[in-house]
Amino acid sequence: MRAPTVLIALLGFLPQVLTSGSFELRIKSFTNSLGRLSSGQCCDGSSSSDAPCLAPCRTKFRVCLKIYQANIDTTSPCTFGDITTPVLGGNSLDVPNLNVEGFTNPIVFPFDFTWPGTFSLIVEAWHDTNETSRSDDSLIARMTKQSIADVGGPWIEEEQRWGNVGGAHLKLSYRVTCAAHYYGPGCEVLCRPRDDAFGHYTCSPSGEIVCKTGWTGDYCSKPRCLPGCDAEHGHCLKPDECICHSGWVGELCDQCERHPGCVHGTCSKPWDCICEEGWGGLFCNQDLNYCTNHRPCRNGGTCHNTGQGSYTCVCPPEYTGPDCEKSLHSCAVRPCQNGGACVPDESGELSCACPSGYEGARCETRRLTCADQPCRNGGTCEPRPSGYVCSCPPGYAGVDCAVEADPCAANPCRNGATCARAGDGFRCSCKPGFRGNRCEIDIDDCAGIICEHGGTCVDLVNGQRCQCAPGFLGPRCETRVDFCLAKPCANGGECHVLDNDYECRCRPGFAGKDCSIDVDECASSPCRNGGTCRDRVDGYHCNCPTGWGGKSCTVSLADFAAAKPAGGHLRRVGDETPEEESLSGRHVALIAALSAVVPAAALAAAVAVACVRRRRKRAQNAADAEARAQNAANAGGGGRVIRNTWGKCEGPVPECQNAHNAAAEECKRKTLNTESAARLLAALDPRLSRLSADSAYCANSDTSLVKRALEGGGVYVLDDHCLPPTFATQV
Incomplete structure (x- = not known):
């Protein structure tokens, strides 16, 4: 019986162990005032759209959480979880205040993998018909959502309505949280605090192990012994203790233990008994030197x-x-020599009063005088009552001038010079840059040095340097700083060197110190009559509403229609011409000349237009290539982002997706293709690559959902060039 019990307990604990986080969805309210299904029928089975429904719906919810899909498939499996609630009520639900058996709010989807950040969510409201299978016939409403949810973020509120007044209305919120002991942006870091034999640590907010006081090691399982505890002769089992190994004693286990019974001995290793001086024997207890x-x-x-x-x-x-x-207390023995007088004191001790010329305890030492010529090395002797004093010549010192003096002892040389004896004096060897007897003079290295362009000469030790004015460099400030070498001008701007500065002459459509600002030609609202403006490089494009055309939507198409002849046909020249109005010979010659000249002029005009367009295209390609090269250089040197439009498909529908303009315009995006960009794309997380593979084009869902994977990358994008729209008017 015990083994099954343990197995059941382990199985119950397993989900908690494997769960690293959870997605929580909280249904706040749901209203279906009309009590109808998504098909328009009443939940009670009647199909009349005018009469009110008799019975309310029995509303329950199905929540499906799956990996991010650009186009959500409601029939595919729910990879992160699929939960269906019991019947929660009728047509109107205040979910937070409900108390329904088998239902908890929020609905929790636990996961045991690294949270990817993006997801697809399907929330369906169903009318419960007590049938085991689910059919769209009982579907009340369905909400689909692709979104991003960061771990640990606040509740994200969502709201959706279906139909007009009285239609279904759903309010909900969701968030993602890590399970206990899991950390990181994807709940991928496990850190469980512990205080046992396997570790003594807590966890930081990012999931890193933080050792408790007194513990160290990768898992904080090694105690920190008492400071100073000998690592070789001591150890510890808990912090701030020092347990000595056998043969070692002391608070820090740094003293060897003597042999038991050793009296007057020491040790250099355990169990020694090294006898002190004057002692011997096995235990150093025999006195060999009493004195x-x-x-x-x-x-x-x-x-x-x-x-x-x-x-x-x-x-x-x-x-x-x-x-x-x-x-002996007796002067009878005449202890004082050389005529000294013996004098006993009160304690019985004897002292000698020495005559002139003698000294010492017993007047045994004769005191020298100048007659003995005590001064050496040419010193001069001067008599004194107590003896003599020697005046020593230069280079000698001492009582008898016997000590040779060092002239360099007083460090006479300055500025790090070397002192050497020279006869009775000294000589200083100066370091480069100094001169003088004591090396006290600093040589002016700026003499004769000219710093160009207003530079200032700075005297150094054995050298000099020019402090250049702003905008110049070089040993003599002879070189003007070329600020254009760093290629500061972006988007094909042309750099010109100035004094201590540079100037960028920008291509049309760009502005700023370094041509990094894209001029917004739409700021002046050039599109008229309700047209939508789209900014271009050095221009704009207007999406005109129905009935208007032209560059700024100022041409009324109705005027073209009014100018068209009735019946839709043109009258030919010569119709209904009377025979008496036949052409003369001069008219025929003029018509023939015009028939030859007009086609030739039209052909020449067509050739000129083609040449101009081709030349403009080559100039545009060259400018784009130059801007692309400039952006690549900026990317390699840590340049700034010029304009990053990757994955931005928000706002109004682009022209290339408009059904009216699909046949007349083709949008092309020009993206920089450099090694740095390639390495960046190759380094993307494979999981995010799979999640975002279906959403790399504007035609799919919101690609900003996968933008987070490229944040921080150096992607440089030139603005897209779209073919201008054209239209033909029959007249």
């Missing part, structure tokens, strides 16, 4: 070891006793 260890002899007595802890003191003449501790 050194105890110093028993006093008053200057000399100690001699006699072995086995014994000694003998040899006392000076005025002392006696085993340790020379007793003073």
Whole structure:
């Protein structure tokens, strides 16, 4: 019985373990005032569109969440989940206040993969007919939505109406959240705080492991021992402790343990007993040098070891006793030499008053005088009551002028120069850039140096440099800065060098310091009579409403229709001409000349128009190539984005999707194709590439849903050139 119980518990825990996040959808309200299905029939089965429905609908919902689809297929499987609610009520529902068994609001779709950011959502309201199969006959309303939802974002509100007054009306909201212990933009990072033998850490807001105080290591499983604890001779099981290995002691386990019983010994490794001086034996407890260890002899007595802890003191003449501790207290022995007087003091100690010319405890040292010529190396002796004083010559010092003086000791040389003895004096070896006896003078390296174009010479140590005025560079400021080398002008602009600046002469349609601003020709609202303006490079294009034409929608097509003859035919020249109005010979000659000249002139005009168009096309291609090369250079050098129109299909329907203009206009998009752009596209996440593969063209759904995958990339796009619309009028 125990094994099945454990298995059931594990199975119940498995979804929680595998769930990294959830998509939550909250139905706020649903109103179906007329009580009708999407087909127009009443939920009670009647089909009259005029009479009110007798019975309310039994409303339930089906929510389908799947991967992003450019064109949502309502019949394909719901890859992220499919949930159907029980019957929640009739025609009008206030869902947050409902208490229906088997239904929770919000509806939760757990997922165990990295959240892709984009998704497709299908929300359907059904009339419950107690049938096991689902048929569109009982469908009340269906909402489809492609969208983006970032993890951790706020609730995103959605609202949709069907039909006119009294039609179905749905309000809902949704969001994406990570499960407990999951982090990251896609809930892909797992970090579960713990405080056990396998780790001691918490988690940062981004899911990184943050060790608790006193723990370290990849998983914070290694404690930080007491600061200073010897890593070789100590360890710890918890923070701020130091447990010593065998043979080591001390708070930091840095002291070896002596051999047990060692008395006067030390150790350099565990269990040593290295005897101190004067001690011996296995435990260093035998005194081998009593005199050194105890110093028993006093008053200057000399100690001699006699072995086995014994000694003998040899006392000076005025002392006696085993340790020379007793003073003889007698001047009868005449301890003072050279006529010194013996004087006992109150403590019984003896002192000697030495005569002139002697010194020392017993007046044993003769004091030198100038008669002894004590001053050496040519020093001059000067007598003093206490002896003499030597005046030493240069280069010597000391009491007897016996010490040779160092003239470089006072560091006389300046600015890092080297001092060397030179006879009785010194000589300084200067570093480059300095001169003088002590190297105290800084050589002016700017002498004779001319900095061009207003530059200023700056004196350096053993050198100089020119501080150039703005707009110039070079060792002597001789070179003018060419700001055009960086190719600052975008979109084919022509760069001209100025003093400390540059000027971009922009192609028509662009403006700004670096020609990066696309001039909006639609700002002046040139399209008249309700026409829609579309900005072009150095121009605009008007989408005219029905009945209007021309560049600015100022030509009324009705005027062309009015000018057309009745019946739709033209009257031929010569019809109903009387025979008496026959042409003369001069008229015939004129008609023949015109018949030859007019076709030739028309042909020449056609050839001229073709040449002009071809020349304009070549100029446009050359300008586009130059702008593309400029943008590629800017992309390689960290240039700015000129105009990024990738995936932007929002706003009014473009001309190329208008059914009235589809046959008359073909839109072409010119996109920069460089190695950097190719590497960027190749680096896209394969999952997002699959999700966005169906939405790469304007003809599909909103491609801005996959724009986030390209944010931060250097995509440079030239504005698109669309063929101008043309129309023919029969007259």
